[in-house]
Ligand SMILES: Nc1ncnc2c1ncn2[C@@H]1O[C@H](COP(=O)(O)OP(=O)(O)O)[C@@H](O)[C@H]1O
């Protein structure tokens with residue numbers, strides 16, 4: 195298992211390099227220019243200097259190689275320095291946002307926790323809702339519960355989050371006033387009152403994302419449980435005199451979870467994509483909002499770096515899914 | 530009972546239907562049989578004749594819906610299993626009646642160790658501690674002839690061959706010392722040499738443990754090797770029933786006679802054996818009011834078309850041996866007429 199993991203990690207390197215190059219070139223080819231952010235009143239020589247200072251006057255391949263070095267070498271050094279209080283980086287040039295002139299990783303460090311809180315909570319809640327619904331729907335196939343579950347899952351699937359999000363805001367925040375309409379990014383949980391405020395402001399975005407995730411995962415769970423309920427080993431378990439609880443929650447579930455866990459792991463990075471939309475609707479200052487903002491002003495280093503991090507997450511969770519599969523299914527052997 | 534022994538299992542007038550969209554399928558029609566202690570009852574019949582459905586009906590293993598056990602009694606030591614509640618029935622399954630299924634490749638749970646699966650009924654029914662159950666599991670694996678038993682407990686089903694998995698299934702079925710072992714075509718999915726090994730094993734276990742066995746097969750050759758009594762099923766009913774020697778010596782029902790012809794001879798090719806009886810077993814959409822074998826029968830009479838024959842004792846020299854048949858045509862009278 196360990197050698198397999200290491201081999202997969204090594205194999206991921208060329209993949210990621212290729213992805214980074216494609217992202218870099220694509221983003222670079224996109225219309226729009228960082229120059230548009232510089233006021234027209236600035237004289238041309240100054241303008242030229244500013245561009246040179248950003249490094250934007252360099253050819254794209256030079257910028258790409260520099261970015262690679264910064265992403266894979268210098269930024270990790272800064273990371274180590276920040277963690278251990280060392281000084282390995284020695285003031286080397288970091289990846290700098292053209293817009294804010296701040297290191298991109300500092301922006302990410304500020305924004306990512308916002309996203310992770312919302313996305314992570316939503317994903318967790320989504321899973322916790324989806325599993326029991328999926329299991330029970332399958333166990334009582336075609337019951338009214340199953341029919342209702344199917345209906346809501348279809349609705350959850352097919353109605354986009356920007357729609358549900360806006361409807362929820364309109365009804366529960368604007369009309370009923372139960373929840374705040376503004377997400378306060380600077381809110382720190384220090385006591386019960388601020389915790390309560392946090393829960394209230396997270397409620398709507400988390401609901402939107404959780405429902406969306408639950409819809410998908412509950413469907414997967416249902417079909418997986420259904421498939422396993424018909425297997426011969428289930429009959430064997432019943433013939434041994436096992437109760438329905440053991441039959442379903444031990445024998446069937448343990449088998450059914452193999453594909454479900456894979457789907458959950460594979461789905462996690464795509465949730466970040468969904469979060470971009472949700473963050474915009476709920477005005478959450480997360481990584482998604484940062485990305486959208488950077489795209490608007492052609493802040494190429496930020497766009498390239500954040501997009502690449504999403505790509506890394508996808509590759510990483512693919513690997514995690516494969517490893518989990520191997521752990522859950524004794525028939526799979528990695529060597 | 531013909532010879533007076535008290536049966537461990539006594540099934541009377543069992544009827545099972547499947548409610549499907551196309552209508553009701555009458556899979557088991559008034560099946561009655563009994564099983565004496567330590568006896569091996571062979572059940573034969575082509576695929577689709579209702580053997581599995583009959584046995585699964587006994588302990589409520591059929592999914593309901595669509596299955597419905599509509600009538601009958603299943604008396605296990607005097608208690609009617611069709612009347613007891615779900616919890617009581619679970620205490621019978623695996624404890625008093627052990628089941629071995631046809632396909633050992635799919636009948637074990639792929640994600641649990643073999644040890645876990647053998648220990649499960651012991652923990653549930655016998656109230657054993659984990660350590661006790663583990664010791665017993667080792668004992669059981671040794672009993673069914675799996676070498677290196679203590680180590681094999683930690684193996685997963687996919688690490689065993691088909692024959693070895695069927696041995697594991699037998700170990701599970703025997704874990705709680707059941708009074709009755711029901712084996713539903715346990716060797717059909719195995720190749721011939723392995724099949725012979727499993728048959729040997731069962732013979733041996735019978736001697737050691739003395740449980741009664743119901744052995745389902747569509748192979749009369751297997752029956753000849755191990756059974757004490759035979760029950761021939763067709764169209765969801767018992768068409769003939771006799772001690773094994775008597776059945777092979779004086780088969781009465783045209784279906785039994787045809788089946789006997791399908792036993793491959795030493796020189797005969799195996800491939801041709803299924804073609805001997807023309808046609809297919811019926812799928813009964815109503816309770817049969819005529820003989821279900823009529824359409825394929827070489828001796829069909831007029832009466833066969835409007836009356837389903839009841840089981841009646843065979844009046845032959847072997848009378849009193851407990852040989853009965855459900856047929857309007859009589860082999861005896863035919864033979865007499867020929868002579
Ligand atoms: N799940 C089911 N739904 C409908 N009909 C069934 C089902 N299972 C079995 N049957 C019917 O019961 C008949 C007997 O099946 P079975 O007992 O499995 O035969 P076998 O003698 O081969 O074991 C079949 O011919 C089929 O028509």
Ligand SMILES: [Mg+2]
Nearest residue numbers: 580581582714
């Ligand atoms: Mg069968």
